[in-house]
Amino acid sequence: MSQGAVSAAPRGPRVFRNDWGVLSPPPIGDWRPTRTVSVIVPAYNCQAHLNLALAALAHQTYPHHLMEVVVVDDGSKPTLELPEVAPPHCRLLRVPDHSGGWGRANALHTGVEHSDGEILHWLDADLVPFPEHVEAQARWHHLSPDVVTLGYKRFVKQGWTTPEEISRRCATGTLDTLFPPEVTEPHDYVEELIEATDQLRQADHLVFRAHVGATAALSRDLYQDIGGLETGLRLGEDTELGHRLAQGGAVFVPEPAARSWHMGPSHMMTMGEQLRRYNEPHLAERMAQARWLRRTPGRIWGVPLVVAVVDATGQPMELVRACVDRLLASDEADLRVCVVGDWDQLTDERRAVLSDPLLDLRLIAASYRADPRVELVTEAPVTAFPSPFLLNVPAQLGVGRTTVSRLLAEADRSQAGLLRWLAPGAGDGLTPPTLELWRTAALSLALRHRRDGETLADVVSEVYGAWWLSGDGTGMVDLTAPPPPPPPPPRTRGPDDPVPVAGLRSLLRATGHVARLAVRRVRRRLRVL
Numbered sequence: 277m278s279q280g281a282v283s284a285a286p287r288g289p290r291v292f293r294n295d296w297g298v299l300s301p302p303p304i305g306d307w308r309p310t311r312t313v314s315v316i317v318p319a320y321n322c323q324a325h326l327n328l329a330l331a332a333l334a335h336q337t338y339p340h341h342l343m344e345v346v347v348v349d350d351g352s353k354p355t356l357e358l359p360e361v362a363p364p365h366c367r368l369l370r371v372p373d374h375s376g377g378w379g380r381a382n383a384l385h386t387g388v389e390h391s392d393g394e395i396l397h398w399l400d401a402d403l404v405p406f407p408e409h410v411e412a413q414a415r416w417h418h419l420s421p422d423v424v425t426l427g428y429k430r431f432v433k434q435g436w437t438t439p440e441e442i443s444r445r446c447a448t449g450t451l452d453t454l455f456p457p458e459v460t461e462p463h464d465y466v467e468e469l470i471e472a473t474d475q476l477r478q479a480d481h482l483v484f485r486a487h488v489g490a491t492a493a494l495s496r497d498l499y500q501d502i503g504g505l506e507t508g509l510r511l512g513e514d515t516e517l518g519h520r521l522a523q524g525g526a527v528f529v530p531e532p533a534a535r536s537w538h539m540g541p542s543h544m545m546t547m548g549e550q551l552r553r554y555n556e557p558h559l560a561e562r563m564a565q566a567r568w569l570r571r572t573p574g575r576i577w578g579v580p581l582v583v584a585v586v587d588a589t590g591q592p593m594e595l596v597r598a599c600v601d602r603l604l605a606s607d608e609a610d611l612r613v614c615v616v617g618d619w620d621q622l623t624d625e626r627r628a629v630l631s632d633p634l635l636d637l638r639l640i641a642a643s644y645r646a647d648p649r650v651e652l653v654t655e656a657p658v659t660a661f662p663s664p665f666l667l668n669v670p671a672q673l674g675v676g677r678t679t680v681s682r683l684l685a686e687a688d689r690s691q692a693g694l695l696r697w698l699a700p701g702a703g704d705g706l707t708p709p710t711l712e713l714w715r716t717a718a719l720s721l722a723l724r725h726r727r728d729g730e731t732l733a734d735v736v737s738e739v740y741g742a743w744w745l746s747g748d749g750t751g752m753v754d755l756t757a758p759p760p761p762p763p764p765p766p767r768t769r770g771p772d773d774p775v776p777v778a779g780l781r782s783l784l785r786a787t788g789h790v791a792r793l794a795v796r797r798v799r800r801r802l803r804v805l
């Protein structure tokens with residue numbers, strides 16, 4: 277693959293959430309591509325399927341000098357071979373020659389490490405892509421660095437064909453009629469999600485569910501930014517990658533023109549219950565927004581839903597502990613607290629223990645050193661990636677038991693990138709402490725698009741929206757505010773104290789009533805006489 281035509285990565289317009297409608301790709305066949313593509317094909321013991329896939333890839337409309345195909349053999353026995361009908365720039369790698377790992381995620385990552393393209397395009401070895409498949413997805417990646425394109429497939433349970441037939445139909449433009457519709461099936465749940473959300477343009481924070489890795493494409497830069505594939509996962513790696521891509525500010529774009537035939541049913545079609553049982557513990561640890569997988573209360577997960585940050589610099593131990601302990605006692609247990617301080621200054625040389633200028637810092641460290649939900653850090657994190665939310669909590673602000681869960685519920689409802697809750701008392705003319713909840717996806721997108729002179733809050737507001745909310749009634753308290761004075765104790769009335777006005781009125785009303793009763797008795801006696 278020639279590198280002479282490599283172009284600069286696009287900056288692209290700012291997309292609001294996942295509404296990719298501001299992007300306008302050129303028509304297929306009526307534009308001039310400039311970016312290089314690496315099609316990565318993981319394969320294991322599937323020579324017959326691979327022959328069909330490579331025959332179709334040999335007839336792609338994307339320029340051959342800009343496209344390479346890297347087949348990654350994950351230890352097949354016998355070793356896979358490249359067939360006679362294959363794309364011009366096609367090569368075969370064997371995972372055991374480059375890695376001690378195994379599995380689809382590891383094979384894909386090995387292919388990434390040994391490829392050159394600016395755009396990475398996954399394609400499973402049991403797919404037969406239509407001629408415009410790569411082009412249809414690649415044109416979006418000429419517009420924006422944020423895009424993850426999703427191709428379409430129909431499952432063919434039986435009646436597979438030959439590489440020669442694939443080549444003939446690609447050349448004549450009849451690959452789409454190779455199989456009659458009644459013997460194929462769509463990818464139901466993915467297409468239903470896409471249709472229900474206006475082609476994902478109105479999708480919420482669960483958009484990552486649409487990411488299935490059989491055919492998808494993204495930029496190499498985005499892949500590297502989010503840390504690449506989790507090579508230790510044996511199954512479910514595409515869903516986990518989709519979750520991290522979502523936290524990385526990816527914009528998911530379904531591309532119906534990127535069609536393909538899938539040779540055979542999917543694993544989910546044939547072994548759904550077994551797959552779900554296997555994937556649940558692995559994905560629950562890593563995917564915080566798959567909250568339906570985290571059914572056990574009180575668990576500590578590998579990737580928490582919320583990372584709360586409390587700056588302890590220059591603060592007394594009592595104040596920091598009150599702030600952190602309230603967070604840990606929250607009804608939202610899927611939370612980790614980062615306490616920021618100059619912890620590296622806490623050396624163990626001889627000192628006057630009680631008059632140590634770092635005494636408060638030492639006491640804070642001693643309070644939380646063994647707590648698995650608290651991390652002592654020297655710098656506040658910019659984002660909580662891969663956790664979905666970053667919560668900045670001033671040390672003087674104490675949350676109520678339901679404050680965090682209510683804030684998260686508001687984030688789900690509004691889908692905002694930044695929520696700010698003012699502490700009670702915001703209307704008294706003073707600057708109150710403010711609770712800030714930052715959505716990681718919005719922060720990641722803003723960090724890629726921020727220009728000189730722009731604040732992160734401004735860009736987050738533009739790409740996801742920002743809200744100011746009142747903290748009244750949320751249980752938040754200003755920990756530095758003086759406590760209200762206690763009510764005065766009750767006291768008995770002395771003999772010389774004046775009768776209260778209300779008591780005097782009651783006495784006069786009672787006296788008048790008794791006098792009227794006496795008059796009535798006298799009148800009755802006179803009538804008798």
